[in-house]
Amino acid sequence: MDVVSFTRQLVDIESITGNEGPVGDFLCLELERVGLQARKIVAAPKRCNIFATFPEQPRPELVFSTHMDTVPPFIPSYEDEVRVYGRGSCDAKGIIAAQIAAALQLHRQGIHAGLLFLVGEERDSLGAKVANEKPMGSKFLINGEPTENRVALASKGALRVEITAQGRMAHSAYPEVGESAIDKLIEALHRLRKMPLPSDAEIGPCTMNIGVIEGGRAPNVIPDRARALALFRLIGPSQELRQQIRETVGDLAQVEFTLEIPFARLRSFEGIPSMVAAFTTDIPALSQWGQPLLLGPGSIHVAHTEGEYVEKKQLHEAVDLYCLIAKQLMNID
Numbered sequence: 001m002d003v004v005s006f007t008r009q010l011v012d013i014e015s016i017t018g019n020e021g022p023v024g025d026f027l028c029l030e031l032e033r034v035g036l037q038a039r040k041i042v043a044a045p046k047r048c049n050i051f052a053t054f055p056e057q058p059r060p061e062l063v064f065s066t067h068m069d070t071v072p073p074f075i076p077s078y079e080d081e082v083r084v085y086g087r088g089s090c091d092a093k094g095i096i097a098a099q100i101a102a103a104l105q106l107h108r109q110g111i112h113a114g115l116l117f118l119v120g121e122e123r124d125s126l127g128a129k130v131a132n133e134k135p136m137g138s139k140f141l142i143n144g145e146p147t148e149n150r151v152a153l154a155s156k157g158a159l160r161v162e163i164t165a166q167g168r169m170a171h172s173a174y175p176e177v178g179e180s181a182i183d184k185l186i187e188a189l190h191r192l193r194k195m196p197l198p199s200d201a202e203i204g205p206c207t208m209n210i211g212v213i214e215g216g217r218a219p220n221v222i223p224d225r226a227r228a229l230a231l232f233r234l235i236g237p238s239q240e241l242r243q244q245i246r247e248t249v250g251d252l253a254q255v256e257f258t259l260e261i262p263f264a265r266l267r268s269f270e271g272i273p274s275m276v277a278a279f280t281t282d283i284p285a286l287s288q289w290g291q292p293l294l295l296g297p298g299s300i301h302v303a304h305t306e307g308e309y310v311e312k313k314q315l316h317e318a319v320d321l322y323c324l325i326a327k328q329l330m331n332i333d
Helices: 003-011 021-033 089-108 126-132 181-194 239-252 312-329
Strands: 037-044 047-053 062-067 083-085 114-118 140-143 151-155 157-166 207-215 225-234 254-261 274-277 291-294 309-311
Touching: 003 021, 003 083, 003 089, 003 312, 021 037, 021 047, 021 089, 021 114, 037 126, 047 126, 062 089, 062 312, 083 089, 083 312, 089 114, 089 309, 089 312, 114 126, 140 312, 151 291, 157 181, 157 239, 181 207, 181 225, 181 239, 225 239, 239 254, 309 312
Parallel strands: 062 114, 062 140, 140 291, 151 274
Antiparallel strands: 037 047, 047 114, 083 309, 157 225, 157 254, 207 225
């Protein structure tokens, strides 16, 4: 298959998280057309994972996996001599194309790998959680994310935190009568920004991003409620960090931890350049699918941007790299 043209076909099907149905339907048809048996695994209404195997091996030892959903907005594909552009080109539709091409190439050599394409990675790993309830007995999972074709030694986790401050409304001409929730929230966030975070010589630092701040009712009203959403990138267990956050915020606001994706330390692979992924993946939610590896074409630095792209050279290199790793994992020369 032509990985470049197939990448463009996938990019041109809008699949923002929650609307993965059409791209899943397309993949089912194309996988069946090239000789695989593809089936849908329902994750939510009109949202299905796709699991595909060759008839010779319905329960393969090795499975390639990545996600079908993208972040908004939809950006159709275009290309120049060296790159394919568009939403999902590197995160992760180019990876889907490379993994299918690798599975077909391995099949021609008598090696039968499976394919698992998931919904919801960009939001809550819903598809991975559903897939993990019914594993297919694989020993190895090669997960695809844009790592510039380097093997990830680790993937940082994520801890989402909602910080809510309560106040008392009053006329802004008499602030002493009210109690500003926004003032409390600002102070709480200021303390969090000054809070020391852990670091690891190999993995790097734990980082924090304040992504959303909202509150208040009008410029002439003392605000009775304010809220912020923050995200910490984890480099280890979260228990101590959670306690540190609570103690730092203190009585200024209520702290709620709304989502955690654990930190994952992964295996290296001799002869292949390595990196540390500062982003999260579906791997922690796919614990029943075998020993995980993480690598794929494209750069995370252009994922989620207006100019998202994947280099054509990296797409072709990824196919060969996936085949090489698969054969070594399965002890096949």
